[in-house]
Structure formats: structure tokens, C-alpha cells
Amino acid sequence: MSAVDRPAFYITTAIAYPNGAPHIGHAYEYISTDALARFKRLDGYDVFFLTGTDEHGQKMQQTAAAENVAVEELAARNSDVFERMDKSLDISFDRFIRTTDADHRRASIAIWQRMLDNGDIYLDNYSGWYSVRDEAFYTEEETTLLDDGSRISTETNTPVTWTEESNFFFRLSAYQDKLLALYDEHPEFIAPATRRNEIVSYVKAGLKDLSISRTTFDWGVPVPGHPDHVMYVWVDALTNYLTGVGFPETDSAAFGKFWPADVHIIGKDITRFHTVYWPAFLMSAGVDLPKRVFVHGFLYNKGEKMSKSVGNVVDPLELVDTYGLDAVRFFLLREISYGQDGSYSHDAIVSRINADLANEFGNLVQRSLTMVAKNCGAAIPTPSEFTADDRALLDRANGLLQRCRAEFDVQQMHLALEQIWLTLGETNRYFTAQAPWTLRKSGTEEDLARMATVLYVTLEVIRVVAILTQPAMPGSSAKILDLLAQPGRDFTDIATPLAPGVPLPAPEPVFPRYVEPKTDE
Numbered sequence: 280m281s282a283v284d285r286p287a288f289y290i291t292t293a294i295a296y297p298n299g300a301p302h303i304g305h306a307y308e309y310i311s312t313d314a315l316a317r318f319k320r321l322d323g324y325d326v327f328f329l330t331g332t333d334e335h336g337q338k339m340q341q342t343a344a345a346e347n348v349a350v351e352e353l354a355a356r357n358s359d360v361f362e363r364m365d366k367s368l369d370i371s372f373d374r375f376i377r378t379t380d381a382d383h384r385r386a387s388i389a390i391w392q393r394m395l396d397n398g399d400i401y402l403d404n405y406s407g408w409y410s411v412r413d414e415a416f417y418t419e420e421e422t423t424l425l426d427d428g429s430r431i432s433t434e435t436n437t438p439v440t441w442t443e444e445s446n447f448f449f450r451l452s453a454y455q456d457k458l459l460a461l462y463d464e465h466p467e468f469i470a471p472a473t474r475r476n477e478i479v480s481y482v483k484a485g486l487k488d489l490s491i492s493r494t495t496f497d498w499g500v501p502v503p504g505h506p507d508h509v510m511y512v513w514v515d516a517l518t519n520y521l522t523g524v525g526f527p528e529t530d531s532a533a534f535g536k537f538w539p540a541d542v543h544i545i546g547k548d549i550t551r552f553h554t555v556y557w558p559a560f561l562m563s564a565g566v567d568l569p570k571r572v573f574v575h576g577f578l579y580n581k582g583e584k585m586s587k588s589v590g591n592v593v594d595p596l597e598l599v600d601t602y603g604l605d606a607v608r609f610f611l612l613r614e615i616s617y618g619q620d621g622s623y624s625h626d627a628i629v630s631r632i633n634a635d636l637a638n639e640f641g642n643l644v645q646r647s648l649t650m651v652a653k654n655c656g657a658a659i660p661t662p663s664e665f666t667a668d669d670r671a672l673l674d675r676a677n678g679l680l681q682r683c684r685a686e687f688d689v690q691q692m693h694l695a696l697e698q699i700w701l702t703l704g705e706t707n708r709y710f711t712a713q714a715p716w717t718l719r720k721s722g723t724e725e726d727l728a729r730m731a732t733v734l735y736v737t738l739e740v741i742r743v744v745a746i747l748t749q750p751a752m753p754g755s756s757a758k759i760l761d762l763l764a765q766p767g768r769d770f771t772d773i774a775t776p777l778a779p780g781v782p783l784p785a786p787e788p789v790f791p792r793y794v795e796p797k798t799d800e
């Protein structure tokens with residue numbers, strides 16, 4: 280099928296603030312979004328996967344000043360670090376957008392103009408409590424006065440300062456009913472449901488107009504006709520999702536094909552921006568709304584919060600060096616219920632590597648392929664008639680695609696992987712019960728034929744599983760499919776069973792056990 284015939288699927292991550300190095304929370308978001316993008320590609324979609332960096336705003340300017348570098352330089356340097364990390368993590372993005380890109384500036388000005396033309400932008404005096412770290416305003420009631428006389432946001436514990444300026448405002452208050460109608464008519468717009476409920480209550484409580492320009496610093500997209508104002512960083516940041524597919528050229532092929540986005544993947548701290556402000560901006564600008572915003576949880580290091588601003592950051596690439604890329608990807612996708620908070624620790628990662636990858640999967644691959652190499656002429660064995668047990672297992676493997684698809688469609692990758700591993704568990708039990716090594720020892724013609732059938736069935740399940748684990752573990756899955764000499768790796772290829780007689784390369788271990796490095800005593 281050519282790209283023209285394939286259905287479109289547009290998926291995005293949040294764009295990160297490049298005011299520091301990426302942490303494991305960022306890596307988690309990219310890996311999970313990547314798994315979703317890869318799944319759709321393998322399932323026949325023409326996927327556009329957008330990620331990148333959010334480079335404007337006061338936070339960036341302040342960090343640059345503190346580090347004594349030009350803000351452009353800080354942004355470029357750190358944006359490169361993010362892009363390099365994406366590549367090291369096998370993130371299959373189609374574009375890495377930077378909000379300092381020229382086309383993004385055009386898109387931001389265009390959306391502003393559309394909101395202005397719709398009568399939703401006006402100039403007014405503003406005073407309020409601003410948190411630079413959150414790049415957000417708080418009302419007095421949303422802040423707490425500390426003993427030392429300073430004030431913080433009650434929700435996020437970040438310092439706030441009293442800010443007074445003449446700002447442009449967006450008439451957010453006018454969108455309360457429209458937003459509530461959206462959540463009502465499209466309950467799938469915000470997931471998981473707990474996030475949706477929070478947002479519905481928040482909007483029901485009433486919306487104030489939103490300050491959307493700044494005059495106290497200049498690192499941002501200038502407001503059209505008012506060069507003394509820069510756009511509030513979130514106006515420009517959210518617009519990246521439109522820039523990525525060609526806005527403001529709404530007649531362009533890319534925009535026609537990919538907008539509205541199928542799903543924005545974000546973390547829980549930016550839900551309000553994506554499910555209240557963003558749809559309101561788009562309604563005002565007369566642009567279709569994204570179909571869904573999926574909110575993932577936060578990752579905690581053994582239960583402890585880490586963030587760039589706090590400084591207890593774990594370098595994702597160090598984890599990859601220690602455990603291997605696919606082990607880290609698998610761990611994050613399998614261990615954490617997508618949409619909920621999760622924790623990682625050395626012991627938890629090692630346990631997934633040794634139990635799920637080495638024992639359940641790697642061992643099965645190694646044992647079956649070694650037997651085939653030694654006893655079946657190093658080629659896909661020729662099965663004889665299938666027994667009821669063989670058929671049950673093959674049917675189960677063939678049904679996996681549908682189950683995985685149902686889970687991936689609602690971003691529940693951990694449940695898809697659980698299904699796959701239940702099937703691997705079943706296959707291990709089958710392999711032990713059928714004991715092909717005993718059949719080989721017996722050596723009768725009948726038993727050898729049965730051994731070939733058992734090995735064929737086992738390899739066939741491994742083939743289907745390896746095709747389906749590609750979104751989670753692209754490298755290792757490809758290696759297994761190489762060991763099975765299988766060029767057909769799309770989901771449509773699942774329906775074509777292994778062809779007997781195809782020569783196989785020498786087996787190699789794919790998922791080694793994690794062994795603690797020896798320490799000097």
C-alpha cells in the first residue's frame with residue numbers, strides 16, 4: 280500500500296524545556312510514544328510522529344543568564360542533547376521540532392491572528408502571582424505565604440513573584456460551556472478517566488481570562504503589531520503541534536492528511552494546558568481539535584520525585600549503558616501501568632530482565648533454535664499433523680494481534696505486553712510438557728516427526744511474538760526475526776506461517792541474564 284492509501288495517524292510528545300539535560304521522565308515519554316507510533320506503522324498506518332524542544336520563555340532566559348550564555352546558544356546546545364538522546368533510545372520521530380524554527384514562528388503568529396480576528400484577544404492591565412518554574416500564573420488563593428515572607432504555589436511548591444504589566448488576554452472565560460460540551464460529547468478526549476474528571480471539575484468551577492503576552496523579557500515570538508510583547512510561552516509551545524504538519528498552510532497535503540492529531544501524549548503536570556487552554560485556542564482559531572490527550576504518570580526514583588529544577592536527575596543513557604536499551608524500554612513499558620505513576624529501581628529492572636526477558640523469552644528462543652540447528656538440518660522444521668494442543672497454542676498466538684491492537688488503541692501498552700507474556704508462559708509450559716528432547720532421544724520415526732512439529736509450533740509462536748514486540752523492543756525483536764530468517768515483519772505478515780525448509784542462521788542468545796558486576800572487597 281502506498282502512503283496515499285494508508286490511513287493517517289498523528290502522534291506527538293510534549294516538547295521539552297531544554298534548560299537542562301533530559302531525565303528519565305523525558306525518556307519515558309519518548310519511549311512510550313515511540314512504542315505507540317511503531318505499533319501503528321506496523322499495523323499499516325501512515326504515521327507522523329512529532330517531538331522536539333520548547334525553547335522560549337522566561338525560564339529559558341533566566342537559566343541562560345545564570346549560566347552566562349546567550350539564550351540561543353543554551354537552547355541550541357540542549358536541544359541537540361535531547362535529539363541525540365532520542366536517537367540513542369531508538370525513537371522513530373518523523374520531525375524534531377524546535378520552537379525557534381522559522382516555520383514555527385509563522386504558525387504562532389497565524390494562530391494569534393486567528394484568535395484576534397475572532398475577538399478573543401484584548402489588551403488589559405494584569406497583576407498576579409507568577410511562577411517562572413511553572414511558566415504559569417496563580418491566584419492569591421492558589422499560593423501559600425511562607426514564614427520568611429516569600430510565597431509559593433500551593434500545588435507545585437515553586438516560588439511565585441508579584442507581576443504587574445499590561446498584557447494581552449485570551450477570553451478563556453467565554454469557552455467554559457464549549458469545553459464542558461466537548462468533554463461531555465467526547466469522553467475519550469481526555470484519558471485516563473481520573474484526569475478527565477479532574478479537568479471537568481476544574482472547568483466547572485469557572486474559568487478566568489488568560490494572560491497571553493509578556494513585556495518583561497523578550498525571549499519569545501513577538502506579538503504581531505506589538506513588538507514590545509512576546510507571546511506567553513504556552514501559546515507558542517502548544518502551537519508546535521500545528522506547525523509540525525504544515526499550519527498555517529491548511530490546504531497543504533500534510534495538514535489535510537494529519538490534522539487533527541490522533542493523540543497528544545503528555546505528563547500529568549501539563550494536563551490543564553493541553554485539555555483546557557489548547558482546545559479553547561483551537562476553537563477560537565477555527566481549527567479542528569485533537570482527538571485525544573493521553574496523560575501519563577510521573578516516574579519516581581525508588582518513589583522519590585526527581586526533576587531538572589530540583590537537581591536529582593538520572594541520566595537515561597546511563598541506564599541504557601547498564602542494562603541495555605531494549606531492557607530499559609521493556610521495563611518502562613511493562614512495569615508501569617500507562618497513565619499511572621511508576622517507580623523504577625535497580626532491583627525492579629533486574630527482575631524484569633531476568634524473569635521476563637531472559638527466562639520466559641530468551642531461553643525459549645535459545646532452546647528451540649538450538650534443537651532445530653542440531654536436529655532439523657538448521658532449517659525451519661516440517662510439521663506433521665497438528666494436535667489439539669498445537670492448535671490451541673497457534674490459535675492463541677494468532678489472536679494476540681487483535682488483543683494487542685485493542686490495548687494499544689487505548690494506550691495500554693503494559694496490558695498488551697502482559698497478554699504477550701501470558702502466551703509466552705503458555706508456550707514454555709507446552710515446550711516442557713511436549714519435551715522435544717525426549718522425542719529426539721527415543722529416535723523413532725514417529726517421535727522425530729512429532730519433535731519437528733513441536734519445534735515448528737514453538738518457532739511459530741516465537742515469530743508472532745517477535746513481530747508484536749517490535750514496538751517495545753525494536754532491536755531485539757529484529758534479531759529474533761533474523762534468527763528465524765523472516766523478512767516479513769509487518770502485522771499483516773502474522774497471517775503467513777513459517778515456511779518449512781527455510782535455512783536458519785546459527786542461533787545466538789538474544790536476552791542475556793543480568794549478572795551483578797563483581798565488586799572489589
Ligand code: ME8
Nearest residue numbers: 293294295296304333516517545546547576577578
Ligand atoms: O512541560 N516522569 O516541558 P518539560 C514522567 N515544555 N514524565 C515527566 C516527569 C517525570 N518525573 N517530569 C516531566 C514542559 N515529565 C513543556 C511542555 S508541550 C506543548 C510543552 C514530562 O521539559 C512532562 O509531564 O518540563 C512533560 O510531558 C514532558 O516530560 C516535558 O516536560
